[in-house]
Amino acid sequence: MKAAVLTKFGSVETAFELKEVLNPTLNDGQVLIQAEGFGLNYADIMAIQGDYKDCPPLPAIIGYDVVGKIIKTKGNCGNLKVGNRVTAMTRFGGYAELAVSESVACAVINDSLEVGKAMALTTQYSTAYYCFNEVQNLYKGDKVLIHAAAGGVGTALVQMAKDRGCEIFGTCGSDEKMEYLKSLGVHHPINYRKDDFYEVIKKINGDNKLDAIFDAVGGESVKKGFKLLGAGGSLVVFGAASITGKNIIGKLKTVLGFGWYHPLKFIMSSKAMIGVNMLRIGDSKPQVLKRCLENVVKQVEDKTLDPTVAKVFKIDELAGAHQYLKDRKSIGKITVVW
Ligand SMILES: NC(=O)c1ccc[n+]([C@@H]2O[C@H](COP(=O)([O-])OP(=O)(O)OC[C@H]3O[C@@H](n4cnc5c(N)ncnc54)[C@H](OP(=O)(O)O)[C@@H]3O)[C@@H](O)[C@H]2O)c1
Structure with missing residues (x-):
């Protein structure tokens, strides 16, 4: 599969290499997603600058959210099935054509929901939901x-x-x-x-x-x-x-x-x-993460919430997408599509 691999801290222009890498493997309770694209989060800018403590050692495939179709499941994945279109949290590994997600960190979405809006629901809307409603x-x-x-x-x-x-x-x-x-x-x-x-x-x-x-x-x-x-x-x-x-x-x-x-x-x-650190919540209380994600998906379906899409970039515009976020120009969620 292709992945955008973070190989060097510093400038957004030189931080990533687009490469062929091995496909990821699944553990029980995980799904494999053929991604339409991945989301950008401010933590990615911090990772590029070497300021993000949770970032894996380089070379690393970062990325917290993808939207796509499930192509494989392993073990007990609840109601999720091959063929479901999902918005999903990834624990890094999001900047890739194939991404792994815990089944509790995925929610099934309609085919009609545009990719940019669907992408906002995982890291950003779920974090907002947790901060606003759970604490x-x-x-x-x-x-x-x-x-x-x-x-x-x-x-x-x-x-x-x-x-x-x-x-x-x-x-x-x-x-x-x-x-x-x-x-x-x-x-x-x-x-x-x-x-x-x-x-x-x-x-x-x-x-x-x-x-x-x-x-x-x-x-x-x-x-x-x-x-x-x-x-x-x-x-x-x-x-x-x-x-x-x-x-x-x-x-x-x-x-x-x-x-x-x-x-x-x-x-x-x-x-x-x-x-609040949603990574820690995901580790210790995955059911809370699932509840947050399911609730925001429901609220988008019933039109209580309507995510703002800042911009959808193509993969060859990755540096530009990061620069846009870094320059604080974005309003809403940034997505990069394959
Ligand atoms: N704890 C968690 O689990 C968790 C999860 C998700 C996100 N977050 C955090 O939530 C924040 C928002 O994340 P996001 O992905 O949605 O990003 P974002 O809000 O779309 O982008 C970051 C924005 O922060 C504002 N900002 C204010 N002071 C800044 C400064 N000194 N340097 C840079 N930006 C500054 C800028 O907007 P203005 O210039 O308009 O102020 C900038 O556009 C980030 O800090 C992120 O790390 C935390």
Whole structure:
């Protein structure tokens, strides 16, 4: 099979080689998928830059999500059958024509669902679903802040918050994204390149505080967010995009920027900080991953959710696809098709 193999850290232009490699083999409970394409995730940019701790040693086939047809199953794969079209999570190995997925990490989808939308459902929508629905309770009228709100996970969170009737604050880094956030129904879009989100939200909210914050930017953004959070609120931290591409001093500054939190601080203020890493959830609670994925597929079918497709690239445009994500131009999910 063909695979895009990460062979060198550094530039997106030289990081990957398109090669013939051996077909993968299956363990019990796994399926083999003939992929239509694979999804890009911000973690891939971190991997290319050597900033991603979970990335396998090079040469590596990275990639977290594929869409395609099951061509083989092994052992007990539940209801999944050869011929099913699925959206599937891969534990790396996604940047390949043939990809392996745990059967619990796949969901059957209609042939009519376009590949770009289907691709958004695994890593990004399932992560958003877990952060929004599984780690806390949010209600109509609750005030939520979503960082990188125009991104893959961000647009998913916005749609979930909108459906719940929350008042939404969303940060982004361009005027084009501001317009997009308005069109999605974000009540208070904030371009953080022009305005300090902390000051803007403090001004709008007065004495009222936020009920939830979703932060995958990390560093100072978390520290400021914690101050904006009210009693009973939770700050869900699921990434640290702001650490990418910095030298060791810059990384250290970002890490220190998060702030220091003694448990007493959480008790006294009655606030929560919740870390999320879907790889760990997949390892320890695969049934939770399955529940998240099945629920988002259902919600797309009943039109509660409608994934935003940033762009669908061809495989020979892989470097361009990575550059697009790295340059923070994308709104929604990026897919690469074979
Ligand atoms: N914990 C988990 O299990 C898990 C799972 C999936 C994703 N994630 C995390 O969730 C975040 C979103 O992932 P995604 O794949 O959907 O990507 P994405 O949001 O489509 O792209 C990343 C966006 O982050 C924003 N950003 C803000 N500050 C940044 C900075 N200092 N450097 C780079 N980007 C910055 C940029 O948008 P603006 O310029 O508009 O702000 C950029 O477009 C990532 O941090 C990712 O690592 C975590």
